[in-house]
Amino acid sequence: MKGMSQSKAPYFFIAPTLILLTLFSLLPILVALIISFTNMDLAGLADWSNISFVGLKNYIDVLADPIFTKAILNTLFYVIVGVPLVILCSLAIAIMINFGANRVFKAFRIVYYMPSVTNVVAVAVVWGFLYNPAFGLLNYVLDSVHLPAVPWLQDPIMAKISLILMAVWRGVGLNMIIFIAALQGIPKSYYEAAQLDGASTWKQLIHITIPMLRFAIFFVSITTMIGWLQFFEEPFIMTNGGPLDSTTSVALFIYRNGFQLSHFGYAAAGSFVLFIAIIVITMVQFKFQNKETDL
Amino acid sequence: MSSQAKASNASSSDKLLKWILGICLTVGGILVILPFVWMILSAFKPEGEIQNIPPTLLPEKFTTENFKNLFQNMNFGVYLKNTLMIVFFSFIGLFMNAMAGFGFAKYKFKADNKLFYIVLATMMIPGQVTMIPVYLILNQMHLTNTMIGIVLPGLVGAFGIFLFRQFMSTIPDELLEATRLDGAGEFRTFLQIVLPISKPILAVQGILAFIGGWNSFLWPLIIANDEKLYTLSVGLSLLKGQYGGNYALQMAGSTFMVVPIIIIFILFQKHIIENYAISGIK
Known part of the structure; x- marks a missing residue:
């Protein structure tokens, strides 16, 4: 018995x-x-007749909302500090592991990758404990080498940096793996030729490795940037946006307006602003990449 | 000979460099696993010991009271059951991804490429844009505050479909043709021939599905109004809110969430890391 004809089968599968x-x-x-474009909220959810079109009002309001402006600036801070930091760390670790090229060095892949598979809530809870001003481990270590205590999550600027530190710790692993794969794709003959010419290890790194990694760096910077523009769980769990909204990201702003305040229409307008920002930034990066390869 | 001397000179400086890099990586590695070590050690300390200054490294009074507390007073048994349910559903999603991957890999049909590009395009849509409308859609389907509502939005994913398609395109058509001539239907061919061949990719995707299901946070948080439907991560964030100063308890909850994943990761790390190495750079 044939279950179905071959022409219908693909539709059944997909x-x-x-x-x-x-x-x-x-x-x-x-x-x-x-x-x-509507004033959709809890009342609208209960009965559709309560929904009315408001045109561009949500967009105008959200762009004038001081908390949204703050969220945009915070998100830019996360992206501008966090993205280069993740790329530098993962690239440096990948190059070091690749240089060693033996079993001991390979084992480091597991260690550095481990934070990325673990649950973000659990990780945020643990880091919250490490950052605790009174009996957290970090301030104790600082104190024992006679350095002043750091207000990890209490100071508006420091709180952002603390969240970035944790996210970098969590984000290095995956990018490191991508860089190692790219490093292994560079033909050995390039290095052999450079060694014959007497180029130092440092010169080989600058003139062969980095240029050959250009595509991998581009790929990682795009995916990382898109990820960081959507920075959400870390501020949501660790600081809930505080102190004084200094860690609120755009994604957290959208979540809060959508699900805690039930301003669905308003939050949707905010999410489209984010969407457009992601598209524009990605396109700008592609343009830069094209220019670079043309040269 | 001078060239030989130069070569041995270079290799000894290489060796030194290797040692320096090895030490750097070790120091960095210790810093990376430090939060996990501290979490596990703190989970076995009584609450009073957590607030000692200077902190104790190893628990002075070893206790499993925190873990007992999680299950007896905190509903972690219910959260665990829900989390395992979600893991189970994510395996069903995995099976659907495999089916779709097979459909795209091995059949020619109207607009097959166009449909596949649409599938890939869904990867670009940020979660924040779909979050609110998906909630409204689920609400319209009367699926809020249900297990189905929690698992449906993330059940299938473009990336998984893509990986299955890539792998299954390499299965020779003659093999499928032969089983068809033997009279097997299309679905039986898929179950008995294609799936066994795809074991390597199934294994990787299975591990990732487990990790993803175990860690799922956002949809349970949005969809579940009722503590009966909370997952471990939602329960843990609730615990952080309600018992903010109770760090031993929080560390026990985190340990309970993180340690199983670390064990699974170490057992299967080779597959996971190589999966990304292949798919990431393509």
Whole structure:
């Protein structure tokens, strides 16, 4: 018995996933766009007749909202400090591990990758304990070498840096693996030729390794930047945006307006501002990349 | 000979460099695992000892009271059950991804490439944009505050479909043709021939599905209004809110969440790391 004809089979295989992706990925964009022009809230959720079109009001309001402006500036801070830091750390670690090229060095891949598989809530809880001003480990260590205590999560600027530190710790692993794979793709003959010419290890790094990694660096910087523009769990769990909204990210702003205040239309408008920012920044990066390869 | 001398000179300086790099990586590695070590050690200390200054390194009075507390007074048993349910559903999602990957890899049909690009495009959509409308859609389907509502939004994913398609394209068509001639239906061919061949990718995706399900946080947080549906991570964030000063308890909860994943990761790290090495740079 044949279960089904061969011409119908592919639809049977892809239909379940396509339905789910349409329902939970594609359709939502349309819904988000529509409700961003309405005053959708809890009353609208209960009865659709309470929803009315408000035009661009949500967009105008959200761009004038001082907390949204603050969230944008905070998110920019996260991206500008965090992204280069993640890329530098993961690149440096990848180069070091690749240079060693034996079993001991390979074992370091596991150590540095470990934080990225662990649960973000658990990790934030643990770091919250390390950062505790009274009996956290970090301030105790600082105190025992006679350095002043750091207000890890209490000072507006320091709180952002503390969150970045934790996110870098968590984000290095995956990018490191991508860099190691790219490093292993560089032909050995390049290095052999450079050694014959008497180039030092440092010169080989600058003139062969880094240029050959250009595509990997581009790939990692795009994906990392998109990830950091959506920075959410760390501030949500560790500081809940505080002190005084100094760690509130755009994603947290959207979550808070959507699910804690139930201003769905307003939050949807905020999410489209974020979406457009992500698209524009990615396009700018692609443009820069094209220019560089042209040279 | 001078060239030989030069070579041995270079290799001895290489060796020195290797040692220096090794030491750097070791120091960095210790810093990286330090939070985990501190978490585990603190989880076995009584609450009073946590606040000692100077802190004790090893627990002076070893206790498992914190873990007992989680399950007896804190509903962690319910959270664990829900989390395992989500893990189970994520395996079903994995199976659906595999089916879709097979459909895209081995059949020609109308608009197959276009559909595949649409699938890939869903990867670019940021979660913050879909978060609110997905909630509204689930609400319309009367699925808020249900287990189905928690698992449906993240059940299938473009990246998994993509990896399955890549792998399954390498299965020779003759093999599938032969089983069809033997009279096996398309779905049986998939179950009995394609899935066993795809074991390597299934293993990796299975481990990642487990980790993803175990760690799931955002959808349970949004969809579940009821503590009966909370997962471990939602429960842990609740614990942080309610018992903010009770660090021994928090560390026990974190240890309970993190240690199983670390064990699974160390057992299967080779597959996981190589999966990313292959897929990441392509």
